[in-house]
């Protein structure tokens with residue numbers, strides 16, 4: 001049983017978290033959802049894939065679900081999860097989307113849930129912003145701006161680094177290279193658009 005007090009506390013935590021992330025991508029409200037801290041990471045020229053990250057808080061009383069994402073700079077955008085299988089960190093597409101339960105906050109971050117930008121048509125350049133369109137089952141569709149952070153960024157600008165993030169970030173990158181090597185091979189011989 002969720003009470004309004006718990007929801008208010010969760011919202012307060014979400015707002016506090018957002019307030020220490022001086023990202024250029026402003027918080028956005030879509031129905032009962034608050035989207036904050038949206039960022040991606042710079043990519044090398046001809047890199048086939050990139051990742052997208054943000055925090056989604058559902059302040060409402062109805063469960064919602066992130067069901068789709070699109071971006072003009074990517075041929076395909078998938079919603080991925082990372083999970084440990086034994087000692088291996090693997091990622092997989094969430095075929096049914098990412099649940100955003102009522103009263104809860106879901107964070108997409110390196111080493112966890114993320115948007116997977118596939119078939120990149122252009123390099124993502126640090127210091128710029130790129131638009132991404134998200135579609136939620138209940139709240140609908142919205143275009144948000146993702147701040148392009150450094151190539152190894154694990155959080156929006158100026159948020160404290162944690163000691164474990166190096167490992168996760170590296171493993172995550174390796175997984176992308178491994179899992180999408182087919183795309184890489186297919187893209188590598190082509191000129192960027």
Ligand SMILES: [Cu+2]
Nearest residue numbers: 080091114116
């Ligand atoms: Cu992925």
